[in-house]
Amino acid sequence: MLSPAEAEARMLELLNGTRVAAGLRPVRPDGELRDVALGHSNDMADHKFFSHVSPSTGTPDDRVRRSGVVVAGAAENIAQADSPESAHDGLMESPGHRAAMLGPRYTHVGIAVVGTDRGLIVTMLFGRRADPSKLPRDAAQVESALFALRASRGFSRPSIDPIYRTAAQRGVQAYLKASQPTPEVAISATSAAIRSEVNRLRASRPASCTVFAELLEVEQLEQSAMVLDPSVVKFGVGAQLRTDDKGSRLATVIVLEGGTCR
DSSP states (O other): OOOHHHHHHHHHHHHHHHHHHTTOOOOEEOHHHHHHHHHHHHHHHHHTOOOSSBTTTBSHHHHHHHHTOOOSOEEEEEEEESSHHHHHHHHHTSHHHHHHHTOTTOOEEEEEEEEETTEEEEEEEEEOOOOGGGOOOSHHHHHHHHHHHHHHTTOOOOEEOHHHHHHHHHHHHHHHHOSSOOHHHHHHHHHHHHHHHHHHHTOOOOOEEEEEEEESSGGGGGGOTTTTOTTOOEEEEEEEEEEETTEEEEEEEEEEESSOOO
16 A cells, blocks of 8 residues: 555656646646645544535635745645545546646645545645746736736726725735735725725715735736626726745735626
């Protein structure tokens, strides 16, 4: 019987063989991603559940954010099987899991296998390690990228709204000042700032949608259905660099008017 380390190596071999056969680059093993994946595999083994959502650690996005790992997008696969081969085959038969395994933007993966009396419990955490030279530096870059992205899809050019821009920047500042920064902190502060600015200026604004992201490259905007909503007519961006021992990223809030919140 294979040890967990041997099973992890075999699953990486199978994964990269499949990627190469599909004309994709192999993904590289990543220690930080594996640490997050191992935490989830142990959680499932210890508490006898099998799900992407943990009663104690939340969703995959929650776990990635809490770890502080700096990736431009992530995806999690989980499997329970009696061998690496059967785990790999089962994941490839699932459209959602297959999409992660053959995701062309992913560059790295952390694979964590835990042996139990129920067989192997596997967590695979995919991530994109972005080129540091592509890191956006300010809100103006995000605005330009948003215009370019929408133009490339043939969508209308929304106008920049000063109330939304001010509110978005306050949302970013609240996020950076928080002892436990979360998207909810940024979104809540942004909503409060919109109300404050509307009252101060005796203006009015319809309901709007707020998107929060930590950007490593502007291409991440393509992952937001709200940013790409053809109905958006106004928007505002707030952004500020956040740097710690994990690296730098651009904390970004985008307020959108006219689209559908998702």
